[in-house]
Amino acid sequence: MTAPPETAVTDAAKLMANNNLGAVLVIERDCLIGIFTERDIAFRVVARGLDPATTRLADVMTSSPECIEPDKSFGSALLRMHERGFRHLPVVTEGKLLGIVSARSAMDPALEEYLVEENRRKHYLKKAKAHTPRSGS
Numbered sequence: 001m002t003a004p005p006e007t008a009v010t011d012a013a014k015l016m017a018n019n020n021l022g023a024v025l026v027i028e029r030d031c032l033i034g035i036f037t038e039r040d041i042a043f044r045v046v047a048r049g050l051d052p053a054t055t056r057l058a059d060v061m062t063s064s065p066e067c068i069e070p071d072k073s074f075g076s077a078l079l080r081m082h083e084r085g086f087r088h089l090p091v092v093t094e095g096k097l098l099g100i101v102s103a104r105s106a107m108d109p110a111l112e113e114y115l116v117e118e119n120r121r122k123h124y125l126k127k128a129k130a131h132t133p134r135s136g137s
Helices: 009-018 038-046 074-084 103-107 109-130
Strands: 023-028 031-037 088-093 096-102
Touching: 009 023, 009 038, 023 096, 031 038, 031 088, 074 088, 074 096
Parallel strands: none
Antiparallel strands: 023 031, 088 096
16 A cells, blocks of 8 residues: 555555555655554654644655565565564565565465475475485495
């Protein structure tokens, strides 16, 4: 979900609530300029006593957020988010926004099933390789 920088925090919060999202990507002239998250509502707006109806995203968003390229693995995106302490990571290529990875994505049951299967395959291949006779033996 995207919004322009002049969007009021109240409108962004409604957008997030209506779409069950934890973040809005702030776009200007087709370029990602910031990210506004549910934590920003708590820490940068409410805790500071700002009026969400008159506060613009540009005033409380994280400017120039760290991004990841689409050729990077999902695991590397999750690791980067964990190491840097954030929950949302925009996916951008050549300055164009493609999407977003969120920590919530990691809790997807289908992903959990995939990871279990991937680990099982790695274990099987490792075991099979250890029992394969070497040529010339």
